[in-house]
Amino acid sequence: MERFEPDMTAGQRLIDMVDVGVFAVDRALCVRSWNAFMVAHSGLGRQAAIGRSIFDLFSDLPRGWLEKKFERVFALGAPSFTSWEQRPWLFRIPHNRPITGGVDCMQQDTRFIPLKDEHGEAVLVLVCVFDVTDAALLHRRLAETVSALEAERSEQQTLIARLAEAQEQLIQSEKLAAIGQLAAGVAHEINNPVGFVMSNFGALERYIERAFALIAAYDRQLDQLPPAVQADMAQMKADIDYDFMADDARSLVAESRDGLERVKRIVSDLRDFSRVGETEWQWASLHNCLDSTLNVVMNEIKYKAQVVKDYGDLPQIECMPFQLNQVFLNLLVNAAHAIDGQGAITLRTRLEGDSVVVQFSDTGCGMPPEVVKRIFDPFFTTKPVGKGTGLGLSVTHSIVGRHRGSIAVDSTPGQGTTFTLRLPLRQTSA
Amino acid sequence: MSLNLLTEEQNEALQEIANIGMGRAGRSIAGVFDEFVELSVPRVREAGLDRLPAAVADLIPDETLTAVRQGFFGRVRGEAIVVFGITGCRDLAGLMGYGSALEDCEEDELLLDVSNVIVSACLGGIAEQLNADVCFSAPSVLASHVPPAGLFDRTSAAPADTGALIVEVNFRLERHSFACSLLMMLPADSMGAIRRALDDFLANF
Ligand SMILES: Nc1ncnc2c1ncn2[C@@H]1O[C@H](COP(=O)(O)OP(=O)(O)O)[C@@H](O)[C@H]1O
Ligand SMILES: [Mg+2]
Numbered sequence: 211m212e213r214f215e216p217d218m219t220a221g222q223r224l225i226d227m228v229d230v231g232v233f234a235v236d237r238a239l240c241v242r243s244w245n246a247f248m249v250a251h252s253g254l255g256r257q258a259a260i261g262r263s264i265f266d267l268f269s270d271l272p273r274g275w276l277e278k279k280f281e282r283v284f285a286l287g288a289p290s291f292t293s294w295e296q297r298p299w300l301f302r303i304p305h306n307r308p309i310t311g312g313v314d315c316m317q318q319d320t321r322f323i324p325l326k327d328e329h330g331e332a333v334l335v336l337v338c339v340f341d342v343t344d345a346a347l348l349h350r351r352l353a354e355t356v357s358a359l360e361a362e363r364s365e366q367q368t369l370i371a372r373l374a375e376a377q378e379q380l381i382q383s384e385k386l387a388a389i390g391q392l393a394a395g396v397a398h399e400i401n402n403p404v405g406f407v408m409s410n411f412g413a414l415e416r417y418i419e420r421a422f423a424l425i426a427a428y429d430r431q432l433d434q435l436p437p438a439v440q441a442d443m444a445q446m447k448a449d450i451d452y453d454f455m456a457d458d459a460r461s462l463v464a465e466s467r468d469g470l471e472r473v474k475r476i477v478s479d480l481r482d483f484s485r486v487g488e489t490e491w492q493w494a495s496l497h498n499c500l501d502s503t504l505n506v507v508m509n510e511i512k513y514k515a516q517v518v519k520d521y522g523d524l525p526q527i528e529c530m531p532f533q534l535n536q537v538f539l540n541l542l543v544n545a546a547h548a549i550d551g552q553g554a555i556t557l558r559t560r561l562e563g564d565s566v567v568v569q570f571s572d573t574g575c576g577m578p579p580e581v582v583k584r585i586f587d588p589f590f591t592t593k594p595v596g597k598g599t600g601l602g603l604s605v606t607h608s609i610v611g612r613h614r615g616s617i618a619v620d621s622t623p624g625q626g627t628t629f630t631l632r633l634p635l636r637q638t639s640a
Numbered sequence: 641m642s643l644n645l646l647t648e649e650q651n652e653a654l655q656e657i658a659n660i661g662m663g664r665a666g667r668s669i670a671g672v673f674d675e676f677v678e679l680s681v682p683r684v685r686e687a688g689l690d691r692l693p694a695a696v697a698d699l700i701p702d703e704t705l706t707a708v709r710q711g712f713f714g715r716v717r718g719e720a721i722v723v724f725g726i727t728g729c730r731d732l733a734g735l736m737g738y739g740s741a742l743e744d745c746e747e748d749e750l751l752l753d754v755s756n757v758i759v760s761a762c763l764g765g766i767a768e769q770l771n772a773d774v775c776f777s778a779p780s781v782l783a784s785h786v787p788p789a790g791l792f793d794r795t796s797a798a799p800a801d802t803g804a805l806i807v808e809v810n811f812r813l814e815r816h817s818f819a820c821s822l823l824m825m826l827p828a829d830s831m832g833a834i835r836r837a838l839d840d841f842l843a844n845f
Contacts, residue, residue: 282672
């Protein structure tokens with residue numbers, strides 16, 4: 211172990227030559243020697259430094275902590291250390307990279323080495339300050355690169371997961387497209403028989419009316435017949451409960467006609483709705499689109515929400531009706547999902563200048579701002595697996611974009627949500 | 641688990657030296673902490689490098705351990721490892737001059753500071769008995785919060801015949817709870833030096 215010699219001139223010269231900051235302090239933590247490195251880097255000459263407390267020379271030293279550290283070195287007679295990794299610098303000294311460094315002062319490792327007298331008592335502590343700025347910078351840049359790589363890696367992993375989800379979704383939408391095609395085919399097949407049943411039924415209705423009219427005419431001539439025949443007829447009418455039958459036949463016919471009308475409407479809605487892959491611009495009535503979509507999803511809505519229509523006067527607009535149906539479907543289903551128990555969904559349409567405005571308001575759970583911010587992101591969903599895919603609104607957003615329209619949302623947690631669609635009347639460049 | 645790194649006589653000598661050395665170390669540490677230090681009687685054991693994790697797991701029952709290593713050199717060259725349990729030595733922050741709310745890098749620095757005190761006191765105590773000077777390299781964190789098996793992961797490149805003399809000491813302070821164990825590890829090519837040092841000690845006895 212180093213011994214303290216009163217005559218340090220030879221040693222001092224050697225210590226001056228090393229590229230390490232070296233200075234000695236006594237028990238009062240006053241500087242007793244100060245090498246050339248310290249003079250050059252701290253800007254304090256020997257005269258200025260020697261005899262002064264290190265806390266005067268470096269005003270931002272962590273005093274209590276450092277005093278304890280020195281105490282231990284004196285008490286144990288064993289060295290102590292600091293490393294830039296935990297404590298980038300202890301003594302605020304400028305470093306040799308003022309331009310290219312990017313750190314505020316010299317990064318350093320330090321050693322506190324006890325200097326003992328002939329009795330083995332530590333009388334001075336030699337402080338060595340190693341400039342590790344270059345290594346520290348390199349290390350830090352490396353660490354930054356590693357963490358950037360790690361971030362990239364985890365991003366890639368989420369991307370891979372999303373890709374898998376997207377593939378799943380693709381399969382799902384392939385299925386939906388197939389079902390749509392099937393539905394369109396079935397609707398077409400049903401449409402023909404329903405058509406001729408309807409026209410046959412019209413003829414049948416007329417024939418029945420005429421047959422009843424004929425019987426009524428006979429009835430008016432009944433008193434012309436012999437009494438025995440009259441009695442027979444009366445008996446026969448009573449046996450078949452003619453009055454009831456005549457009445458019931460008319461209401462059966464009316465009910466059946468009603469049923470047929472409904473079949474016809476559902477078939478035509480289904481056909482409208484499932485015109486898969488239709489990407490032709492055409493002039494269509496938004497009200498028809500809304501109504502046919504409503505019919506398709508009514509089953510999902512009717513037990514939860516009353517649907518209020520507040521339709522304005524709208525001209526036809528140039529659009530892709532099948533795609534808009536998909537938009538309306540998403541918005542209606544989301545509204546129904548948001549309603550817990552009983553509520554209302556209001557559809558409002560207006561003409562405003564060159565565009566039409568369609569509003570979907572629900573009395574559902576609403577959304578906090580941090581959810582609203584993300585609803586148009588693909589795969590963002592707050593719904594359990596199986597119920598939500600998080601694609602509805604992102605698809606909606608892109609369809610509306612394709613129509614050069616806009617979609618806005620206004621939501622209050624606990625009160626409800628309003629989606630406002632704005633679509634131009636015509637697609638100028640289309 | 642004896643590797644016969646030392647003869648029985650040498651082993652007894654080391655045990656004796658450790659006893660006296662730790663007594664001195666205890667007094668120095670007590671002076672530093674200004675608090676009575678309870679030191680267990682040091683237990684000297686031998687373990688091959690492959691048996692180290694098991695040996696350490698024996699010492700401290702915690703599931704995750706933190707270890708600080710520090711090189712020493714002089715007549716005998718090797719590494720000292722201080723192993724802390726799950727709470728590290730947070731309880732000593734005040735004694736070592738740290739504030740009460742430790743940040744992550746401060747927690748590491750505190751570990752290094754405490755290890756440095758323990759290593760220099762204990763090895764200094766032993767070196768004194770052997771009449772040898774000992775110097776120390778800066779301590780560094782070997783592994784933090786890992787299961788015992790992970791402590792020496794990065795040591796696997798060490799020569800297979802590296803033996804460790806484990807000097808196990810448990811520390812307790814009167815008013816603070818913390819436990820750690822000290823391992824003194826000597827590489828194979830240092831065994832000759834320690835044997836000679838022990839033989840010298842025996843000769844002067
Ligand atoms: N009307 C609404 N009321 C409350 N939250 C809604 C409403 N519409 C959409 N959201 C929220 O936006 C999220 C994304 O919707 P969407 O893209 O359609 O995906 P999904 O319906 O599959 O979850 C939903 O999970 C829900 O949290
Ligand atoms: Mg949805």
